[in-house]
Amino acid sequence: MGYHGGRPGQTRPGGRTARVRAAVLRAAGDALAEHGVDALDLADVARRAxxxxxTVYRRWGTVPALVADLLVDMAEQSSPRADTGTLLGDLTANARLVQSTLVDPRQGSLFKAVIAAATCDDRTAEALHGFYAARIGEWAPCVEKAVDRGELAPGTDAREVIRAVSAPLYYRLLASGDPLDEAAADRAAAAAAAGARAGVYVRSAD
Known part of the structure; x- marks a missing residue:
């Protein structure tokens, strides 16, 4: 999905450019989690890193560009797709990964800050959309394999199934305030799997 492979500005594995980028992105993530995007300052990030x-102004230039690169890095660093051999097993692994990320004190705060900023900043929104496109693309093969195994009907929209897994978890994080625990993750996965088996996500013919 475009986020894998060589990283922007990296001259060689373990090179100075890669080390600087890692330090700056770690500092930016810390600052975001603490204060949100509105208080993010490139000079402060440079000091923290x-x-x-x-170097920071030349490499990133603006706060939205730094946030965008942070999201690229998060997509690259995310855990790989599970392959348990069953649709429910794979979707449960996905749901638990999302849940554990969102309840993590640092990562959860960071996502809240970025999502809030995306509502009023187009470049941040574009970066956020790219992050989720990459994650959905990473996990969609779980559903495609279930179709190949005969668990799901041909024509099932794999991306819609993956979206259905995480949507209830983000609702709890951002809207309802209901407990965001492992049980909620397992229910989200079971509901998405049941809907997929019932044909809810089969693409209609145009």
Whole structure:
């Protein structure tokens, strides 16, 4: 989905450019989790990362560009897709990964900050959409394999099934405030799997 492979600005594995990028993105994530996007400042990020301000301004230039690169890095670093051999097993693994990320003190706060900023900043929104496109693309083969195994009907929209797994979890995080525990993750996975088996996500013929 476009986020895998070589990273922007990386000259060689373990090179100085890669180390600087890692330090800056770690500092940016810390600052985002603490204060949100509105208070994110490139000079402060440079200070936290212990790199020169000129380096940060030259490499990223703006806060939205830094947030976008942070999301690219998060997509690259996310855990790989599960392959348990069953649709429910794979969707449960996906749901538990989402749930554990969202309740993590740092990651959960970071996602809340980025989602809030995306509502009023087009570049942040574009970066966020790209992050989720990459994650959905990573996990969609779980559903495609279930179709191949005969668990699901041909024509099942794999991306819609994956979206259905995480949507209730984000609702709890951002809207309802209901407990976001492992049981909620397992129910979300079971509901998505049941809907998929019932043909809810089969694409209609145009």
């Amino acid at each position: 212990e790199v020169g301000k000129t």
